[in-house]
Amino acid sequence: MSDQVYIEDLGQHVDQEVTLKGWLYNKRSKGKLHFLIVRDGTGIAQTVVFKGDVSPELFELAGHLTQEASIIVRGQVRADERAPGGYEIGLTGLELVAAPTEEYPIQPQEHGTGFLMDHRHLWLRSRKQNAILRIRSEVIFAIHEFFHLRGFTHVDSPVFTPNACEGTTNLFEVDYFDDKAYLTQSGQLYAEASAMAFGKVYCFGPTFRAEKSKTRRHLTEFWMVEPEMAYGTLEDVMQLSEAFLCHIVARILEKRRPELEVLERDLAKLEAIQAPFPRLHYDDAVKMLNEGGIDFEWGGDFGAPDETLISEKYDRPVLIHHYPRAIKAFYMKPDAENDKLSLSVDVIAPEGVGEIIGGGQREDDLQVLEAKIAEHGLPEEAFKWYLDLRRYGSVPHSGFGLGVERTVAWICGVEHVRECIPFPRMLYRLTP
RNA sequence: UCCCCGGUAGCUCAAUGGUAGAGUACACGGCUGUUAACCGUGGUGUUGUAGGUUCGAGUCCUACCCGGGGAGCCA
Numbered sequence: 001m002s003d004q005v006y007i008e009d010l011g012q013h014v015d016q017e018v019t020l021k022g023w024l025y026n027k028r029s030k031g032k033l034h035f036l037i038v039r040d041g042t043g044i045a046q047t048v049v050f051k052g053d054v055s056p057e058l059f060e061l062a063g064h065l066t067q068e069a070s071i072i073v074r075g076q077v078r079a080d081e082r083a084p085g086g087y088e089i090g091l092t093g094l095e096l097v098a099a100p101t102e103e104y105p106i107q108p109q110e111h112g113t114g115f116l117m118d119h120r121h122l123w124l125r126s127r128k129q130n131a132i133l134r135i136r137s138e139v140i141f142a143i144h145e146f147f148h149l150r151g152f153t154h155v156d157s158p159v160f161t162p163n164a165c166e167g168t169t170n171l172f173e174v175d176y177f178d179d180k181a182y183l184t185q186s187g188q189l190y191a192e193a194s195a196m197a198f199g200k201v202y203c204f205g206p207t208f209r210a211e212k213s214k215t216r217r218h219l220t221e222f223w224m225v226e227p228e229m230a231y232g233t234l235e236d237v238m239q240l241s242e243a244f245l246c247h248i249v250a251r252i253l254e255k256r257r258p259e260l261e262v263l264e265r266d267l268a269k270l271e272a273i274q275a276p277f278p279r280l281h282y283d284d285a286v287k288m289l290n291e292g293g294i295d296f297e298w299g300g301d302f303g304a305p306d307e308t309l310i311s312e313k314y315d316r317p318v319l320i321h322h323y324p325r326a327i328k329a330f331y332m333k334p335d336a337e338n339d340k341l342s343l344s345v346d347v348i349a350p351e352g353v354g355e356i357i358g359g360g361q362r363e364d365d366l367q368v369l370e371a372k373i374a375e376h377g378l379p380e381e382a383f384k385w386y387l388d389l390r391r392y393g394s395v396p397h398s399g400f401g402l403g404v405e406r407t408v409a410w411i412c413g414v415e416h417v418r419e420c421i422p423f424p425r426m427l428y429r430l431t432p
Numbered sequence: 433u434c435c436c437c438g439g440u441a442g443c444u445c446a447a448u449g450g451u452a453g454a455g456u457a458c459a460c461g462g463c464u465g466u467u468a469a470c471c472g473u474g475g476u477g478u479u480g481u482a483g484g485u486u487c488g489a490g491u492c493c494u495a496c497c498c499g500g501g502g503a504g505c506c507a
Contacts, residue, residue, distance in 0.1 A: 030470085031463035050464070066458085082465060103442070107457055108468045110444055114499050170505080186507095211505060212433065224507065303504075346507095355507060403507030417507095428499080 007043035008258070010087045013077045020045065020089065023125070024069045026108055034062045036091065037084075038073060043258065044127065047073050047089040058094055067104040068125070070097040120423060121432045131259035132419055135252055136408045140204075142251035143225050143404075146244055147202045152227060155194035157187030157203040162382055170211045172220075183208035186401060188331075189386050191228040192362060195397055196389055202227040212427055215304070216416040217354050217406060221425035228399030234343040234361045237398045238319050241347050241357050242277050244402070245317055249273040252411055265413045269351070272315045279319045282341065285310060301327045304354060311348045317356070321345040330372040333361045333396075345400070353410040359400020366390040 005018045022040030029035070032051035037044055049062040065071065074093030079086060105115075106122055116123045123129050147154065160174075160181045172183040187203040194201040204225045211218065227244075229236055249270050252260070260267060280288070289296040292309050296302075301323070302310070311318055325334055325342045335341040344360035363369045369390055373383055408420035418424040423432065 026468075028466045028469050029463090030466055033464050033466075035466050035469090037467090046467085048465080052464085080465090082467080084467065103458065105442065105457095107443065109456060112444075112500085114439095115443070117499095207507080209506070213503095213505065214500090215502070215504095218506075222507065301505085304502090358507065401507065406507060 007040050007045045014079055017076050019074045021072050024065050046083045047091045049091045069099050127262055131262040132412050134259050135256050138256050139408055142248045146247045152200040152202050153198040155201045157190030159184050170209050172208050172210045185209055187226050191226050195228040195230045199230050219424055223404040224401045226401040230397050231395050232398035237359045237400050238345050241400055242275050246275055263412050277317050277319055278314050282322045285320050299324050307348050307354050308352045311350050318348045319345055330376045331362050333363045349410040353406050356406045357400050357402045361398040364394045364396050
C-alpha cells in the first residue's frame with residue numbers, strides 16, 4: 001500500500017485517508033464503538049471503529065482482536081482532543097495479518113522486574129522501553145555526528161584481545177583456537193595507536209567486565225565511545241568532554257522530545273546542561289565530602305554515595321580532576337607539579353547516575369611507562385606493541401571513555417542501566 | 433564476594449499454625465467517546481526445591497535454588 005504512514009507523522013496527514021501497519025496495543029469497547037489503540041514502532045495512535053460506518057463483519061473482527069495482533073488499518077486522520085496524542089483515525093478498513101496464537105504475556109498493568117527481564121524481547125514493544133531505545137539510537141547518532149564535525153576519524157578497536165588494558169582481573173576469558181583470549185574491557189590502547197596514525201580518533205564498541213557487580217549502574221557488556229587526541233592535554237580532554245555532553249543533550253532535546261515526554265522527563269534539567277561545567281580538583285572534592293559529613297580519607301576513590309553527594313550540589317555534570325596516581329590506571333601521566341597526582345578527569349552526571357566519563361592524559365615517556373608496567377605486575381611481552389608507540393615518535397596525548405548506557409539512563413531519567421540497552425547482559429542474566 | 437528483602441493462579445498481590453482468595457488477563461453478554469473504560473456471568477494452584485517441628489505448615493526451623501535491592505569495583 002503506497003499510502004502507508006507512520007504514527008509519528010500523523011499530524012502531517014490530517015483529513016487524509018491513510019494506512020497504518022502495526023500491532024494492537026490495547027482495546028477499549030463501548031457498545032457500538034471500539035477504540036483500537038495501535039502501535040507501529042514510532043508511536044501509538046487511537047483508531048475508532050463505529051458500528052454504523054463499517055460492515056458487520058469488520059465490526060465483529062475489530063471486537064475480537066487481542067493484544068499484539070498484527071493489523072493493517074485504513075481510515076481518515078482527524079484531530080481530536082479526546083485522542084491520546086491529539087490525532088485519531090476513523091477506521092474504515094481493517095486487515096488481520098496474524099492473530100496471536102497465545103495470550104500476550106505483558107499486559108497494561110504492573111509487572112515485576114524479573115518477569116519483564118525474562119520477556120525483554122517483548123518488553124521492547126512497550127511505550128517506555130521503546131522511547132528509551134529510540135533515545136539511545138539518537139544518542140549514538142549524536143556521538144558520531146559530534147566527532148565527525150570535529151574531524152575525528154572513527155577507528156574501531158578489536159573485541160578479542162591478548163591482554164588486559166587495566167589489570168588482569170574481571171576479564172572474560174575465551175578459547176581462541178589453541179590459545180586463550182579475553183573480551184576487551186577498553187579499546188583505549190588501540191585508540192592510542194590509532195591516534196598516532198590519524199591524529200584525532202575515536203573507537204566505539206561493546207566492552208566487557210566480568211565484575212560481579214549487582215547495582216543499577218552495572219552491566220557485564222556495555223558500549224563505550226573512546227576518543228583519543230595526539231598532542232592532547234588534560235585540559236583538551238576536559239574541554240572536549242564538556243562540549244561532547246552538551247552536543248548530545250542538545251540533539252536529544254531537539255529531536256526526541258516526544259520520547260522524553262513519554263518518559264515524563266523533566267526537560268528543564270536537560271536544558272540546564274550548558275557549558276561551562278563546574279570543575280573540582282580532587283583535593284577540593286575530598287574537602288567537600290568531609291564538610292558534607294562523610295568520613296573520607298585523602299587518597300581513596302569515590303564510592304557511589306560520595307559521587308551522589310558531590311553531584312547533588314550542581315545542576316550539570318561535574319568534572320573532578322587530578323586524582324591520586326595510586327588509584328588510576330598505569331598509563332595515566334603524573335602531574336609535573338605534584339608527583340602524587342595524575343592528569344586524570346572523571347565526569348559525574350547529575351541526578352545520581354554516577355561516573356559517565358573517565359579519562360586523562362597518557363604517559364608518553366618510554367622509561368616511565370616500562371617502570372609502571374613492571375610496578376603493576378603486568379606482562380611486559382603483551383605490551384611490547386603498545387610501548388612501540390613511545391619508541392617511534394611519542395607525543396603527549398589524551399582521551400576519555402564514555403559509557404553509553406549510563407549516559408542514556410541520565411538523559412532519560414531512568415533508574416537502571418538495564419533498560420538502556422536492548423538486551424542487557426548482567427550478573428545472573430544472559431537471556432533472552 | 434558480602435549485607436538486606438522476596439518466591440502463592442499466566443500476571444500483580446492477599447491469606448493469627450486450622451477449608452488457598454481477590455484484582456487483572458481470557459471467553460460470552462450489555463452500553464456511541466473510551467483514556468490501564470465500566471457493569472454482569474464464567475476457573476484456574478506440586479504455595480521455588482528437599483528435609484524437619486507439629487494432631488495440623490503457604491505460615492515456624494535448616495539447607496539449597498532462583499530473583500530483586502545495596503556495597504565493593506568501575507563506565
